[in-house]
Amino acid sequence: MRRAFGDAVAGTDPLLAPSKDPKFGDYQCNAAMGLAKQLGAKPRDVAQKIVDALSADVRAMCASVEIAGPGFINLRLSDDYLASLAGSIPPGGGDGDGDRLGIDRVEDAARDTVVLDYSSPNVAKQMHVGHLRSTIIGDSIGRVLEFEGHEVVRQNHLGDWGTQFGMVILGMWHAAMARQRGEPPKYLQRALGELRTAVAGGPDMKRAYLKAVAERSRAEYQADPDGRRVFEPFLEECRSAYLLSLDDIEAGYLYINALTKEAEGTEFAADLKDPKDVAQMMQRGGPQDTQERLAREIAIRITLAECNRVYRRLGVLLSDAHVRGESFYEKLLGGTIEELKAALSAPKSGPDGIRAVCRIDRGAVCVFIENADGSPVFKGPEGESLPMLIQKSDGASLYATTDVAGGLYRMAHATRHPIRLSSRTLNEALAGLGGGLGATRVLYVVGTPQRLHFQMLFAVLRALGWTQLGGGRREVRLEHVSFGSVLGEDRKMLRTRSGENVKLKDLLDEAVARAEEQVRTAEAEPDRRRGFSDDEMRDIAHKVGIGAVKYADLCQNRNTDYVFSWDKMLALQGNTAPYMLYAYARIMSIYRKGAESGVRTSDIEKAPIQLDHPAERALALRVLQLPETIDAVAENLLPSLLCDYLYDLAGRFMTFYESCPVLQGGDPALQASRLRLCDLTARALKLGLGLLGISTVERM
Ligand code: ARG
Numbered sequence: 001m002r003r004a005f006g007d008a009v010a011g012t013d014p015l016l017a018p019s020k021d022p023k024f025g026d027y028q029c030n031a032a033m034g035l036a037k038q039l040g041a042k043p044r045d046v047a048q049k050i051v052d053a054l055s056a057d058v059r060a061m062c063a064s065v066e067i068a069g070p071g072f073i074n075l076r077l078s079d080d081y082l083a084s085l086a087g088s089i090p091p092g093g094g095d096g097d098g099d100r101l102g103i104d105r106v107e108d109a110a111r112d113t114v115v116l117d118y119s120s121p122n123v124a125k126q127m128h129v130g131h132l133r134s135t136i137i138g139d140s141i142g143r144v145l146e147f148e149g150h151e152v153v154r155q156n157h158l159g160d161w162g163t164q165f166g167m168v169i170l171g172m173w174h175a176a177m178a179r180q181r182g183e184p185p186k187y188l189q190r191a192l193g194e195l196r197t198a199v200a201g202g203p204d205m206k207r208a209y210l211k212a213v214a215e216r217s218r219a220e221y222q223a224d225p226d227g228r229r230v231f232e233p234f235l236e237e238c239r240s241a242y243l244l245s246l247d248d249i250e251a252g253y254l255y256i257n258a259l260t261k262e263a264e265g266t267e268f269a270a271d272l273k274d275p276k277d278v279a280q281m282m283q284r285g286g287p288q289d290t291q292e293r294l295a296r297e298i299a300i301r302i303t304l305a306e307c308n309r310v311y312r313r314l315g316v317l318l319s320d321a322h323v324r325g326e327s328f329y330e331k332l333l334g335g336t337i338e339e340l341k342a343a344l345s346a347p348k349s350g351p352d353g354i355r356a357v358c359r360i361d362r363g364a365v366c367v368f369i370e371n372a373d374g375s376p377v378f379k380g381p382e383g384e385s386l387p388m389l390i391q392k393s394d395g396a397s398l399y400a401t402t403d404v405a406g407g408l409y410r411m412a413h414a415t416r417h418p419i420r421l422s423s424r425t426l427n428e429a430l431a432g433l434g435g436g437l438g439a440t441r442v443l444y445v446v447g448t449p450q451r452l453h454f455q456m457l458f459a460v461l462r463a464l465g466w467t468q469l470g471g472g473r474r475e476v477r478l479e480h481v482s483f484g485s486v487l488g489e490d491r492k493m494l495r496t497r498s499g500e501n502v503k504l505k506d507l508l509d510e511a512v513a514r515a516e517e518q519v520r521t522a523e524a525e526p527d528r529r530r531g532f533s534d535d536e537m538r539d540i541a542h543k544v545g546i547g548a549v550k551y552a553d554l555c556q557n558r559n560t561d562y563v564f565s566w567d568k569m570l571a572l573q574g575n576t577a578p579y580m581l582y583a584y585a586r587i588m589s590i591y592r593k594g595a596e597s598g599v600r601t602s603d604i605e606k607a608p609i610q611l612d613h614p615a616e617r618a619l620a621l622r623v624l625q626l627p628e629t630i631d632a633v634a635e636n637l638l639p640s641l642l643c644d645y646l647y648d649l650a651g652r653f654m655t656f657y658e659s660c661p662v663l664q665g666g667d668p669a670l671q672a673s674r675l676r677l678c679d680l681t682a683r684a685l686k687l688g689l690g691l692l693g694i695s696t697v698e699r700m
Pocket of ligand 1: 159
């Protein structure tokens with residue numbers, strides 16, 4: 001395009017994509033229509049000029065270049081070119097781990113430092129399916145970006161800060177008192193049940209319950225006013241003994257939440273400590289700081305232990321080393337508020353013209369986000385401007401404050417991306433944390449309900465000028481990798497039969513159990529039996545079960561909600577993990593048989609590829625499209641593109657296998673070529689599934 005029309009069209013998207021229909025060749029370039037408008041010329045003439053300007057290299061790749069319709073350019077690659085390209089893929093070597101199929105990494109200049117915020121569960125709560133989606137999608141994106149050669153800095157933005165923490169700690173206090181009274185374990189679950197019963201029993205019952213708890217609590221506070229006698233020893237003991245489970249802690253949180261709500265406005269509220277005070281006291285370093293920090297530490301440890309179990313089962317690349325919880329940014333919060341007040345005292349515009357201005361509104365620190373004409377970008381139900389809340393009137397910081405501070409930490413870098421700040425406090429605090437991660441791309445893998453939060457956050461970070469790299473020549477890419485909900489078969493949010501949140505552990509257990517049942521059923525049928533040992537069956541069940549859950553999630557465009565269906569995700573037919581894994585295992589067995597029948601692996605690996613049959617050509621073309629598919633996933637952060645690719649690849653393989661005898665073919669050269677196509681297909685499947693975080697099995 002540049003050769004035909006000069007530098008004026010540099011940067012115009014060539015709109016080059018695989019053709020939907022083989023009638024139109026292998027690739028289509030659809031840029032001529034848009035260019036024609038821009039240049040005031042006829043589209044077909046523009047297309048012709050582009051074609052005339054094609055380099056000798058491109059000509060040599062193509063069997064034909066045609067202009068069709070209003071100005072589509074259809075390119076058909078030559079069979080020789082495809083065969084030699086496929087033939088140039090280096091051998092896989094051994095078990096195929098670390099096999100890249102000869103795909104290059106991005107050049108140094110294009111290498112991003114990507115901060116990948118994913119999973120990010122909340123302390124004292126079981127991960128829910130939303131976190132499962134974040135974990136699975138984020139993990140795949142991390143693998144893809146790393147494969148491309150980018151530096152990926154994983155950040156598990158654990159929710160471990162704020163008022164909710166006050167509730168967790170209060171819950172632990174109640175657990176400590178109950179233990180002191182000699183109550184059996186699981187006190188908090190029981191207390192929660194009793195409270196709910198009392199509330200359901202009407203005002204009198206509720207009053208009586210609150211009264212009893214308030215009186216007892218007051219006496220217990222008085223007996224241990226500074227916590228040194230009972231609470232602190234309890235916490236110390238928790239460090240080494242398993243006194244509280246995540247379920248206990250979660251129940252404690254729910255209990256205090258409900259208790260506070262029910263007691264609000266009654267004479268009992270005073271005796272039931274306000275969780276907000278607890279959280280605030282910690283933020284300011286109050287007298288009970290040590291205990292509360294200890295309590296926090298314990299809650300975090302118990303939560304992470306549970307998360308790590310889920311991560312390990314899922315085979316996800318997350319460990320404690322990646323945890324950068326909200327509390328990590330504590331030291332930046334004060335400076336961040338100061339900075340926003342100073343830097344945004346007057347409206348400041350980002351590169352997109354969106355401006356941000358910080359104002360105090362009824363005692364709260366707010367950042368208002370405006371269009372260039374001063375009209376609000378985000379509006380509430382009555383058309384009023386919706387600000388981003390940075391500090392509440394009571395002095396507490398918020399989720400958004402942490403994310404602004406986190407944005408700074410993630411993008412700034414002492415040498416690669418120094419960010420000039422107005423607040424000295426912030427500058428020093430940032431230096432204290434090492435100066436920042438220097439991200440050139442920051443990804444937040446979080447569900448769609450938080451879309452507004454991230455839109456506001458990105459607008460504020462841009463307006464502050466923090467996203468400008470190299471003096472504004474380039475922008476840090478901030479992206480909300482959003483995803484929809486997981487629905488039950490009733491199309492409502494996925495719940496257990498009794499209406500509770502589904503626990504991930506149970507869900508994964510069930511996936512593996514169902515997969516195991518399938519394997520065992522097949523093994524019990526004489527004509528399906530493979531003779532697997534118990535260990536093999538368990539390994540297959542684990543990989544198929546976990547793979548099925550992951551694949552079912554990844555194969556949908558992430559922004560759509562999807563219905564969670566065991567039958568669908570475990571089906572051996574369709575765009576499912578079992579189908580993909582089976583296709584892989586089947587190809588491996590063909591390949592193995594070929595190798596056993598006397599063809600040496602080294603011969604196959606060097607065999608020239610012949611693409612005489614259309615099915616051979618279609619298969620080879622698809623194998624060769626793996627790199628551009630991975631590029632597209634890295635760019636659009638859509639693992640579903642990779643699933644679509646793999647599903648189509650497996651389908652093309654089946655067609656090839658039906659129409660092109662691999663092992664019965666007489667000609668050894670043809671047999672070797674076809675075996676090599678099998679090998680390449682299997683390796684492409686394995687590589688692709690690996691990038692989705694799914695392990696293959698050799699036999700199934
Ligand atoms: N913990 C949050 C939640 O469960 C998700 C955090 C996402 N990351 C962030 N930087 N805000 O909703």
